[in-house]
Amino acid sequence: MTARIVELRKGVLEKNDLLAAGLRAQFADVDVRVSNWVSSPGTGKTALLELLLARAVERGIVAAALVGDCATDNDAQRLARSGAPVRQIVTEGMCHLEADMIGEHLSGWDLRALDLLVIENVGNLVCPSSYDLGEDVRVALLSVTEGEDKPVKYPQLFHSSDVVVVTKTDLAAAVEWDRDAALAAVAAVNPDATVVETSARTGAGIDDLLDLLSTRTPHLQEAP
Amino acid sequence: MHELSVAHAVVSTVVDALPSPPPRVLGIRVRVGELSGIVPRALEFAYDVAAQDTPLADAALVIEVSPVVIDCPACGPQQLASTHDFRCPVCGTPCGAVIGGKELEILDVTLDDTCVSEDMVEVSA
Numbered sequence: 001m002t003a004r005i006v007e008l009r010k011g012v013l014e015k016n017d018l019l020a021a022g023l024r025a026q027f028a029d030v031d032v033r034v035s036n037w038v039s040s041p042g043t044g045k046t047a048l049l050e051l052l053l054a055r056a057v058e059r060g061i062v063a064a065a066l067v068g069d070c071a072t073d074n075d076a077q078r079l080a081r082s083g084a085p086v087r088q089i090v091t092e093g094m095c096h097l098e099a100d101m102i103g104e105h106l107s108g109w110d111l112r113a114l115d116l117l118v119i120e121n122v123g124n125l126v127c128p129s130s131y132d133l134g135e136d137v138r139v140a141l142l143s144v145t146e147g148e149d150k151p152v153k154y155p156q157l158f159h160s161s162d163v164v165v166v167t168k169t170d171l172a173a174a175v176e177w178d179r180d181a182a183l184a185a186v187a188a189v190n191p192d193a194t195v196v197e198t199s200a201r202t203g204a205g206i207d208d209l210l211d212l213l214s215t216r217t218p219h220l221q222e223a224p
Numbered sequence: 225m226h227e228l229s230v231a232h233a234v235v236s237t238v239v240d241a242l243p244s245p246p247p248r249v250l251g252i253r254v255r256v257g258e259l260s261g262i263v264p265r266a267l268e269f270a271y272d273v274a275a276q277d278t279p280l281a282d283a284a285l286v287i288e289v290s291p292v293v294i295d296c297p298a299c300g301p302q303q304l305a306s307t308h309d310f311r312c313p314v315c316g317t318p319c320g321a322v323i324g325g326k327e328l329e330i331l332d333v334t335l336d337d338t339c340v341s342e343d344m345v346e347v348s349a
C-alpha cells in the first residue's frame with residue numbers, strides 16, 4: 001500500500017467566514033452598526049439590552065435586535081417592550097449562532113432604516129467565540145457577581161472582543177467586586193479592549209454604551 | 225460544546241475536496257490554534273462521531289496545536305507561553321496584535337494511493 005499526502009490548507013470554518021464577510025459588506029453598504037453580544041447565562045444581558053433599546057428609541061436612534069435562544073421566546077417578548085423591532089433565532093439546542101442564521105433572519109427587514117443592530121448570542125462563553133457573524137463590534141459581558149478572573153478563564157472570547165461591558169455595577173459593593181483586579185484580568189488577555197461599566201438598575205453607562213455601539217469609532221473600525 | 229459542529233465541518237470540507245469516487249483516506253492533519261476556542265480532546269472525540277459512515281471513517285485525525293504569537297512593536301513576532309498574559313515575553317509591553325494562534329484549518333490529507341489507482345483501473349476497464 002502506498003500513501004500519498006495531499007495538501008489541503010483549508011479553513012474549517014471557511015463557509016461561515018465567507019458568509020460573515022458577505023454580511024459585513026452588506027452592513028457597511030447600508031451603514032448600520034452591528035454588535036454581537038456574548039456572555040454566560042445570568043450576566044443580565046437581556047435586562048441591559050432592554051434598557052439600551054428603550055434608550056435608543058428615546059434618543060431617536062433606530063435600533064433592532066436579533067436574539068439567539070435555545071428554545072423559549074421569553075427574551076424576545078421582553079425585549080419587544082422597548083418598542084424596538086426584535087426577532088428571535090431559535091437555535092434548537094445549538095450553543096452558538098452562525099452567520100447563515102443571521103442572514104436568514106434578516107430577510108424582510110429594511111436594514112437601510114437602521115442605525116444599530118444588536119445580535120444577542122446564545123448564553124455561552126466558549127462556542128460563540130469561533131463564529132464570525134459579520135459584526136463590527138464583538139461585546140463580551142462580565143457581571144460583577146461572576147468573579148474578577150472570568151476573562152483569564154475564557155481568554156478566547158475576551159481576546160476576540162472589542163468591548164467588555166461590566167454589568168450589575170449597582171451590586172459591586174454587596175459582592176465585594178474588586179474592580180482593579182477585573183480590569184487587570186481584561187487587560188491581561190486583551191490590552192486593546194474598551195471597557196464600559198453599566199447598571200441596568202441605575203442606568204449607569206447606558207448612554208456611553210449606546211454612543212460606542214452606534215458610532216463607528218476609529219479604534220473599532222479595524223477588522224477583527 | 226461546538227466541537228461536534230466543527231468536526232462535521234472538518235469532515236464535509238475534506239469530503240468535498242476528494243475526487244469522485246472517493247479514495248480511501250488514511251489520515252488527516254488539522255491545525256488548532258490555542259486561541260481558536262477549540263479543545264483538541266473534545267474535537268478528537270467529536271471527529272470519531274462525525275466521520276462515521278463517510279469516506280473518512282478509517283482516517284486517523286492528527287491535531288497540531290499552534291501557540292499564540294504576538295507582533296510586538298519593539299521586538300517583532302514573539303511566542304506567548306500562555307493565553308492569558310498578552311505581554312511581550314522580551315520587553316513586557318502589553319500587546320494584542322496576534323499573528324498566530326487563531327488557526328482552525330485542515331493542513332493535509334493522506335490518501336491510499338494503491339486504492340486510488342485500483343479505482344482508476346476499474347473505471348477505465
Ligand SMILES: [Zn+2]
Pocket residue numbers: 296297298299300312313314315316317
Ligand atoms: Zn517586545
